[in-house]
Amino acid sequence: MLWIEKYRPGTLDEILGAEHIREMLTQFASTGSFPHLLLSGPKGSGKTATLWCFLQRVYGTSVQENTTIIPSGTLFSQGKAYLEANEKFSHLYQKNQGVLSNFKYIVRWHASLRPLNADFRVVVFDEADALTHEAQQSLRRTMERFSSTCRFVFVTTRPSALIDPLRSRSLPLAFPPVASNLVAARLTEILQAERSEGVVSSDDIELLALAVRGDLRKAIMHLQVAVETATPVDPGSIDDTETARIAHSIIEAVRRGESQNAQKLAESLMIEYGLSARELLAALWEELNTCCRDPDLSLLLAKSDASLIASGNEYLQVNALLTTLEEMQL
Structure with missing residues (x-):
């Protein structure tokens, strides 16, 4: 099992860094209400993990029923092939329509669903920067129409790729890179949990934490490779991309x-x-x-x-x- 999944945070309290964002989302969860959100930040900074922990706290056991995740990058790169193959969207797919028309219909359909044991449901756009200009323009009207029963959440590494009307309607939450000392501490915890403390030295852990430049996901992946292959950490190879x-x-x-x-x-x-x-x-x-x-x-x-x-x-x-x-x- 991949360690990035095995040691994925389960609650907001387990998220590293971004304290002000965690505090704000905790307050939203306690009230059960929140605005449209725009989560931005570099890769591996905890955007998706934080969002899922937040939604689980808001909806509890009904989180799956009240959440629709649209992988924007995959949808617009693979187009109709993705819509036909994905069980979540295949029953809504209209063969005689283009990708954009299908996208509009799918978003409206999910936004119009009645929330389960909640005031509103959530539609999440992962890799929101991959949304075309026309798709973003259509979301502008959909957000206004279903604002009473649905919240839209945009997750992206490039918030400037979103049009102004979407950004102005969403609360921006900017995630900073995870501090190297927090990354190192987390890697040490994982080694202890795996009973592999002696496999990677503390010096190598510190070097790895610095080399990933705040990308906790990358750090955990490289740590797993180092442990399972019994090879030393090479910080130089991390950036040799x-x-x-x-x-x-x-x-x-x-x-x-x-x-x-x-x-x-x-x-x-x-x-x-x-x-x-x-x-x-x-x-x-x-x-x-x-x-x-x-x-x-x-x-x-x-x-x-x-x-x-x-x-x-x-x-x-x-x-x-x-x-x-x-x-x-x-």
Whole structure:
């Protein structure tokens, strides 16, 4: 059994970090009422786990009956094939209609269902950034129509990919990366539960906790591999990914003065690989930190990160950053 499932949090109290979010959701659960929600944050920060713990606390044994989860990325990438194969949606699938029309009908159908032992039910859009513009526009009207009996929850790594009407109607809950000390403590607990304390040293645990940069899910997966294969943890291999290699190519393009090529590569990471602008920023920082130790670069990246939080257009901010890096002549 995968450890990420075996040691998945069962209650809000077991969620690591994001204390202010846990407190707010606990208050919502105690009243039994909450608004539309927008959960955002990097991968492995606990968005989905926190949401499920919250819904279980609100609905108890009726959570399955009152919750519909729509995997937006899978639905819009696989289209009709996914709708035909999925038991939850196949009985609603209309062969003579397109994916968008089916999506609208399915959402309206689930939003219109009568809640079981509750005031309203919930429709969750996982990977909400994969929703097309037309799909998001249709949700705007559906949210208004069924607001008295249904709540919509959007889960995404890129909140700026959602249109303003959806964001303005939802309470934003931004999850930060899990702190490395919390990650290390959790990994130690798992080793104790598996009776494998001596397999991975405390130094390796600390290195692993730092290498995953707040992605608790990734840390647990690498820990399980290290224990079951009896191989030492290699923090360097964690970041030796295609994402890291593309980040390296972006910096090399900036150095050569090929700004358009650098921008295309950056857009590829955000669109094809699903990275948020802040995750892209982190990847660029890792690359720059190995080749160009310059305080001005740290300041520039910090300013860009602050701008991304306040800005609604990630692509403009990323392009502005790359242009400035080119002007600095790395």
